[in-house]
Amino acid sequence: MSGGSPERSTSVLAALAVAFFWAVEGIDVNAPQVERVAILLGAIGLGAAALRGARNTAGLTVYLAVLVAVSERLRREPLENGSDVLRATTESLGIVASGGNPYSAVLQTTIPVGSPFVYPPGELAWYALPQWLVGDISRVDTWAGVLIVCALGLAGLKVGFAAVALPATLYASWGVAGFRAVDGSNDVSASALVVFACVALAFASGGEDARLGGVTTGGRAGRLAFVLSAVLFGWAIAFKQFSLLVLPPVVRHLATNGADWRRYLAIALGTTAAFVLPFFVRDPGAFIGTQIALLTFHEEIWGTNLLHTLAQFGDVDMLLPLFMAAELFGTAALVWLVATRWSAPTLGAAVLVGAGIVLVPLLLAKWTTQPYYAYVGAIVACGLAFLGTRTGRPRIDPE
Secondary structure, three states: OOOOOHHHHHHHHHHHHHHHHHHHHHOOOOOOOHHHHHHHHHHHHHHHHHHOOOOOHHHHHHHHHHHHHHHHHHOOOOOOOOOOHHHHHHHHHHHHHOOOOOOOOOOOOOOOOOOOOOOOHHHHHHHHHHHHHHOOOOOHHHHHHHHHHHHHHHHHHHHOHHHHHHHHHHHHHOHHHHHHOOOOOOHHHHHHHHHHHHHHHHHOEEEEEOOOOEEEEOHHHHHHHHHHHHHHHHHHHHHOOOHHHHHHHHHHHHHHOOOOHHHHHHHHHHHHHHHHHHHHHHOHHHHHHHHHHHHHOOOOOEEOOHHHHHHHHOOOHHHHHHHHHHHHHHHHHHHHHHHHHOOOOOHHHHHHHHHHHHHHHHHHOOEEOHHHHHHHHHHHHHHHHOOOOOOOEOOOOOO
């Protein structure tokens, strides 16, 4: 293995063990799938090579993770009568194409009919090209899940393949992420944009520079990666509102490491505004109403949250105002503390804290579906990959 450190060897071996476990569980004993048998054999072979100290096993493990991601997702057929999100997105894209406004329309494909379209316009932009090219967006999240693993693997070129091998394999083999990539929800795609933004930001980091006392960006390519990351983050916020909670710790990391955080924040929020403003200006009331509906539309207590857990032991209706206040004010207070007081040592730590902030409203809400946690899971994997990565101030390289 390159580097040969015990920590890196352990990480790679753990990733190979995850791939091995996944293959053993996923192989159909009555008709063994060729690629899954190949993954099984590959995990065994690479494990033996890693134990001998062979070089490049970390990089090959990342390739194996991509193959796991492909097999886990493409072997699944899109779920019929699953979530109504992609059906509503398809209908909304048709409304936009005909000159209408999906935020004031009565949607016919939602359950129940007439439910609001609660996603910002960045969601429509993400699915617009596939819808136009092939007339079907049911597989977009399938490939988004694969691309998340590919993006983490690509980051290995910057931060080392040993750093990304285990997070990439964990996410690739996660059955929840695989299922939620075909169930008609959009959370895998939403998380993909955050992961892409963080990967780009990792490439914006150059190396240690004693003259500047910290990490620097790598010349023109680094500056372009910095801007690209901000644009992608802005798109992520314009796709799903959760991403707005991940941004503050990332910006705090930039600020505490001497990077141009104001520029990053301005580009990110400017990108979000570019998506939102055309629809907001067209009908401010309708747009704001649908965004607020994200918090108020579901009236029942249901899902993976504390209220639904407590409801098994008695009536929790009296607790609803308390939990709502804790969800709103507690999340806001946590964001403020992180954005103003936390040291934010590495990019990975910032991303993990962002994922933790998202979990607060999910656990305190009265309605929390599993795809929301699939969204968080991709961000957790991304954070683990970048635990040793810092992004610092730009450097003007000699021409």
